[in-house]
Amino acid sequence: MFYIHCPYCCEYREEEEFHAKGQAHIARPADPDQCSDEEWGTYLYFRKNPRGLHHEIWVHAIGCRKFFNVTRDTQTYEIKETYKMGEQPKVTSVSDTLETEEAAQ
Amino acid sequence: MTQINRLSSGGRIDRETPIRFVFNGRHYGGYRGDTLASALLANGVKVVGRSFKYGRPRGIVAAGAEEPNAIFQLGAEESTQVPNVRATQQEIFEGLVSRPTSGWPGLGFDLMGAAGKLFGRMLPPGFYYKTFMFPQSFWEVYEKYIRKAAGLGRSPRVPDADIYDHLNQHTDVLVVGAGPAGLSAALAAARTGARVILADEQAEPGGSLLYSRDLIDGEAPDRWLHNTLTELAGYEHVQVLTRATVNGYHDHNFLTIHERRSDHLSDRAPEGQARQRMHRVRAHWVVLATGAHERPLVFGHNDLPGCMLASAVSTYIRQYGVVPGRRLVLMTTNDYGYRTAFDWQDSGHEVVAVVDTRQNPEGPYQEEARARGLTLMRGCAVIEAKGGQQVTGAVIAPIDADGGRVTGATRVLACDTLASSGGWSPAVHLSCHTGSRPVWRDDIIGFVPGETVQRQLVAGAVDGTYSLAGCLREGLRAGVEAAVKAGYPSVPTAAPKVNELTEGEAMALFCVPHLKRTSRAPKQFVDFQTDVTAAAIELATREGFESIEHVKRYTAMGFGTDQGKLGNINGMAIAARSMNKTIPETGTTVFRPNYTPVTFGAIAGRHCDELFDPKRYTAMHPWHVEHGAKFEDVGQWKRPWYYPKPGETMQQALDRECRATRESIGILDASTLGKIDIQGKDAREFLGRVYTNAWAKLAVGKCRYGLMCGEDGMVFDDGVTSCLGEQHFLMTTTSGGAARVLEWLEFYHQTEWPELEVYFNTVTDHWATMSIAGPNSRKLLAELCDDIDLDRDAFRFMDWRQGTVAGVPARVFRISFTGELSFEINVQANYGLYVWEKLFEHGAKYNLTPYGTETMHILRAEKGFIIAGQDTDGAVHPYDLGMSWAVKEDKPFSFIGKRGMKRADCVREDRKQLVGLKTRNPKVVLPEGAQAVNDPNQPKPMTMLGHVTSSYYSANLGRSIAMGLIRDGFNRMGDTVYYPQTDGSVIEAEICSPIFLDPKGERQNV
């Protein structure tokens, strides 16, 4: 059972107080109506399943009700960092970096 | 029977307190401090079970958690039955009742023994895969026999009589195991001031010190043990838990400790006391001092009762004052094993021979053996045990230096106990629980804990350190290190002085060679609990199962309730030998929680019965109970389902409630509807984004129905939202969807649109909500409300007004879920029951009739109103529901769901659409979930068109009505579809509009 630091409460709390909400940093397309079916389908359904670092959203459901980001190792279940909505991760993997570069191109 | 094997003195038992207990229907005597195993051995009981596959007699092998055979069912009453208790870990108490869980049809009666040969042939290695994979139905035939024979025990058939607790704890240092290493670690950590929990599975802390021959500071270890425990007991920040097994090591240093508080005292826990506790501990640092399990050697007929672990024999002699036989043959690969021969001889009985598998061992142990006049047979091994129901002799032969083959003539020595020591396997179980893989060490011939991401240290035998001095030293070091890492200042603690004999090198031998090759030799057991032999493992590797994980699944090795604590390493060694590989090349062994079986009671704790799940009641609940309501669970809510009058059937009650509402007036407790208060200058904009329809122009005092969709365009909730102020709205949700909707709103606000100024709060519990519906509802409300103009043109449909009802401040909404003239009265929840009763006081003359969820469903279905989650299933968008009127496509912001419902598949014309259904026979009510087909005579599998989502008998219409999804349904009005039933009959129905009653909406427009 995880021990999670809520970046809003600034406390470690037991996993029972939280819900996991899936992959983080997926922005809703600015103009959905201009998206092709494929683009919309990718936004809706396609998610990473990395072996290693994963950035994901959690919510302090039975606490401050705030959503925040978690960088977690999917192999060891270590939580490397938690950070507020709108912030960027400090702990990243090579695949994160590659994707950012791809997106920039 | 008397305690023929009890020594006249010695042991840690309390000879002043004799205890009577029952095993397998017979009475026995023992002493306080005995385990079931030690007491049975004291009484000369050799056979305690029969084996799973071959039905062979089995005796006690070990003295701790690793025991594979003496697995008992406990409990004097049905409500106190506990399966899978290891006799080696269960203390006896007056009146204890136990029986073997294995051994069908009986220990003495050897049916299984005779049938076993046949049965064994039915269960070759790979049986599970070969037999159960195909044909699958065979499993049903085998299962009941296998389960019955396999000794899995049984759970009680009545509720557990005892209570169980959970205890949540935080600690700086959790030390697992109170042997010499763990005690030292706890002591060192405690002296720094760190909070320490020391947990040990045994009744008494001490571990190997409880039977050790070594001296600490020149004395038996008792004094050091006593001093250490006294010091620990003096610290307020230290907890020492005994009979407390750390059974799971989970992520982020979360460990569970299964503490048995009264299992050693009585069949049921003393009044008012919890029988067991589950400590849920978040530890800053953990010190694993879990020790090691001795490995038995594998040889022919090594499962005969009388074959035991060497250290177990020592434990029974020194800790319990029990010598399990008269004539001992000891086989060992190492010096430590010699101690058992010394202990046996000291108990006054005969050591027939010490059989050392090494060619030329020489050192202090051999010197002592010689000085004691023991017969030492070097370069030899016991290749086979002799005997029928128990050991009567040992077949001994010389073997070569690497233990590969027999090199000379055999001889047979008579004996009744055959102890073996193949060295030690560190108890790495907990270190494996979080995914760390143990690593092999050639120098200690065993696996030790591998790298881990947990804040974990190891000390003592679990890390391959077997000398007492080493264990004490490592414990002190680990204890200080853990405390310092947890933020405490280092306090040095000196290690005590230890006198122990120095051990020479051990031999890596696991399976003793026989004259015949393994497949022909007498059975050489590796895993006693699952009856896996060396031959079976060789067969597995020959059939191509090369990974140890595959070998385990093929043979079932390690799949018993002991998780293969004794056998796994031997099994790996045999697999490795068979494939000409080293053990590390063959793989590693991984253990999973729990270390030993845990009762469901301890897992559940107090979370059972009334406390299993919260129950939510509305303010009017006592009235519903008083008036005979039947209740339905909606989420955690208890909602009135219907209100039968004496003698009424459910259908009669529903018919009456439905008619009364449409003819005069009915009332529903609607308090459970989710209510979310929404405020902020961007609240209106936000609503426009999360609902499919328009909110920009909704005026204060007005209400509007809305559909909420996911990004995929599918409906997931609906409800009425009212404008309370320019920047203030009240949203209602389905009763079950309230929490989900609130989280959904928060999610979008926090992650996508944080720039919008809007706030959400749940107010569901703040309000009591009563909905009055029917032609007389305005008249009734008028009697209790004089400050709202109820005129049809002043207070219109979909308006809300602030006022007072029965003198209580109220919000009144003119909304309708029945199609009748209807008002929803909301008052502060504490006034709910008062207002409800006032309504009945005045409503009696109108025959005011309470109705529940079932009548609500019927009345709304008569009008074709949907229930999200019943008529929708996550694959239905607003157009499928015929609710295009609730979608406003030209809103400036691309609202949630808009793009989703424009996907190619979502705009197909022939999607499944929600329609009304009228059965050909008006008395027949379609079952919900029934599938429609065009032609009931088509071959199976039939092409299905969609399912019935809602179906009722409508008293108002005098017939059944239903709604359902039908492919291309909107274009098929008037068509007939067929619903084949499981009994072979077919229900015929006509597709129609789902609005069965008052299609123009005139009834509410009055």
Ligand SMILES: [Zn+2]
């Ligand atoms: Zn928080």
